[in-house]
Amino acid sequence: MRRFSFLVFRALCTLCAVLVPCLVLVLMGYLFRRGLPELGLDLLFGRADPLDAVLGRVPVWDGLWPACVGTFWLVVLTVLLAVFPGVGCGIYLSELASPRQKRILGAAVDMLAGMPSIVMGLFGFMLILLLRRTVLPDANTGLLLAAGCLALLVLPVLTASAREAMAAVPDSLRLAAAACGFSRAQALFHLFLPAAARGILGGVVLAVGRAAEDTAVILFTGVVANAGLPSGLLGKFEALSFDIYYISSQYQDQQELLRGFGAATLLLVISCLLLAAARVLERGFRKKWQTKA
Amino acid sequence: MRNAEVSIRPGGRSGEAGLAVIRLAVALAMAGMVLLFLMVVAFALPAFVQGGGGGPFSWSWAPGRGEFGILPMVAGSLLAGTLAVVPGWIMGLCLCCWLMAPECAGRPGPWRTLVGALVRVMTAIPTVVYGFAAVFLLAPVIRTGLGGSGFSCLTAVIMLSVLMLPTVVLVLQAGLGPRLDAVALTGAAMGLSRMELLWHLVIPASRGTLISAAVLGFGRAVGDTMLPLMLAGNAPVMPSSLLSSMRTLTAHMALVTSNEVGGAAYDSLFMAGLLLLVINGAVSLVIRRLGGRA
Numbered sequence: 001m002r003r004f005s006f007l008v009f010r011a012l013c014t015l016c017a018v019l020v021p022c023l024v025l026v027l028m029g030y031l032f033r034r035g036l037p038e039l040g041l042d043l044l045f046g047r048a049d050p051l052d053a054v055l056g057r058v059p060v061w062d063g064l065w066p067a068c069v070g071t072f073w074l075v076v077l078t079v080l081l082a083v084f085p086g087v088g089c090g091i092y093l094s095e096l097a098s099p100r101q102k103r104i105l106g107a108a109v110d111m112l113a114g115m116p117s118i119v120m121g122l123f124g125f126m127l128i129l130l131l132r133r134t135v136l137p138d139a140n141t142g143l144l145l146a147a148g149c150l151a152l153l154v155l156p157v158l159t160a161s162a163r164e165a166m167a168a169v170p171d172s173l174r175l176a177a178a179a180c181g182f183s184r185a186q187a188l189f190h191l192f193l194p195a196a197a198r199g200i201l202g203g204v205v206l207a208v209g210r211a212a213e214d215t216a217v218i219l220f221t222g223v224v225a226n227a228g229l230p231s232g233l234l235g236k237f238e239a240l241s242f243d244i245y246y247i248s249s250q251y252q253d254q255q256e257l258l259r260g261f262g263a264a265t266l267l268l269v270i271s272c273l274l275l276a277a278a279r280v281l282e283r284g285f286r287k288k289w290q291t292k293a
Numbered sequence: 294m295r296n297a298e299v300s301i302r303p304g305g306r307s308g309e310a311g312l313a314v315i316r317l318a319v320a321l322a323m324a325g326m327v328l329l330f331l332m333v334v335a336f337a338l339p340a341f342v343q344g345g346g347g348g349p350f351s352w353s354w355a356p357g358r359g360e361f362g363i364l365p366m367v368a369g370s371l372l373a374g375t376l377a378v379v380p381g382w383i384m385g386l387c388l389c390c391w392l393m394a395p396e397c398a399g400r401p402g403p404w405r406t407l408v409g410a411l412v413r414v415m416t417a418i419p420t421v422v423y424g425f426a427a428v429f430l431l432a433p434v435i436r437t438g439l440g441g442s443g444f445s446c447l448t449a450v451i452m453l454s455v456l457m458l459p460t461v462v463l464v465l466q467a468g469l470g471p472r473l474d475a476v477a478l479t480g481a482a483m484g485l486s487r488m489e490l491l492w493h494l495v496i497p498a499s500r501g502t503l504i505s506a507a508v509l510g511f512g513r514a515v516g517d518t519m520l521p522l523m524l525a526g527n528a529p530v531m532p533s534s535l536l537s538s539m540r541t542l543t544a545h546m547a548l549v550t551s552n553e554v555g556g557a558a559y560d561s562l563f564m565a566g567l568l569l570l571v572i573n574g575a576v577s578l579v580i581r582r583l584g585g586r587a
Binding site: 002005006009010012013014015016017019020021023024025026027028030031084085086087088089091092096105107108109110111112113114115116117118119120122123125126127129130151152155159183184185188189209212213214215216219220241242244245248249260261264267268271272274275279 | 408
């Protein structure tokens, strides 16, 4: 009987090993087959002249350019807002925290990591409602608010990677720092932080990926379908991920649908490239310290 | 901490300002988190206090008649999460075991390396891209094969189980890997293959890891917005069968904000947010208790 159940288990394992890659490859292959031919200047700019569109002289109505710009600014702002608290938290957890602080702060960050992204979006939405009722009656959702909420979303990613990178700094370096009479702060800022920089950077790249792909947060915080280029920090914006969702539910003609496939392919390619970049950084970081330490 | 035995002179020297900066960063992060939790709880409280008919805790969602019950969505979320965990967890466990147990003992072959890389790539695939592909690929298959509109509980559950798969695999790998390595040499000497070791020794001994992988997968499935929103059909009723339309809490929240009904509908929105917060907080607690990685 036990023998039989083992055989079933092994067959299942082999089955899954074939089934899962096939499933994913079919999904991705289908996207690529319909989306790759779309990639090109037309996808980004539609009928507008690329140069004029990039300079903002001509609005782009039938291309992904505004969405790309929106996503770009969103990601940049998110990273600007999240890097300082996120990485700081990671360094603190790894180097300075007492065991009790580690437990509490670690639990809080874990809990934040497990929160669904839509809760962050809801938080931004509530913030605007609160502002409207109190000090700013004409507050509205926009780019900065979305970036703030996304920053909360990617904070655990940054913290975890910074913590791991700091923990991977070899003991020999710590000993050397102590032997040279470095103070805790000197050792941290002049030795450990530069040593862990690549690992931390890998985490930042991962965070960029998370921020670029998320849709639920911006759904609540100011994304709209036809905003054009973002008008400023408080303006409405378009984003690649939201465009994909919007097109899938509201497309009116074949051309728009194909644009959706193009957008999905583009986002998929960007996400995969970011993941690859993060892996390369992390691997380089590990190799450096494994050979030297 | 590792440098406990190394005596580093504390304080008093240059650079202490930098430490204050790091403390400031922690304070900022903590302030953000506390604000998040406080806001979600505070906004949901009035709905608790109000109670009575038409409030969030009823089974009927009909804004036109002033009924704002979200219980069907709660049931939908829990149902989708539970249903998705079963195939997701089984597939994850099998895939993980297959990845860790090469037939010719020793190095993983090229096929295993490739599948392992694919699982990592899966963590990076945006959910909205999954949803987009499924709308045009899976939904028509279900419509022609099984009937209905194609946008059903089943469609969403299938994609949710795919979505949670890499999470489950990575958690299991982190938990089972070291245990397998610990018995690998002894097992090999006794003539057991790695697969046999996994099935007879490692898996029975790793209940905590197995449960935390399932719980984490459940949390991901319940928390995801785009897949249910794009695939489940979004009718605000209890699904009567796998092929009927369904609405989850997350999709409900997205729909309510985009339709801007205002007033009591927003109360249900805040309540849904609080419920999601509670569900996922509970998931984090369970994982922490079990000692798995979040």
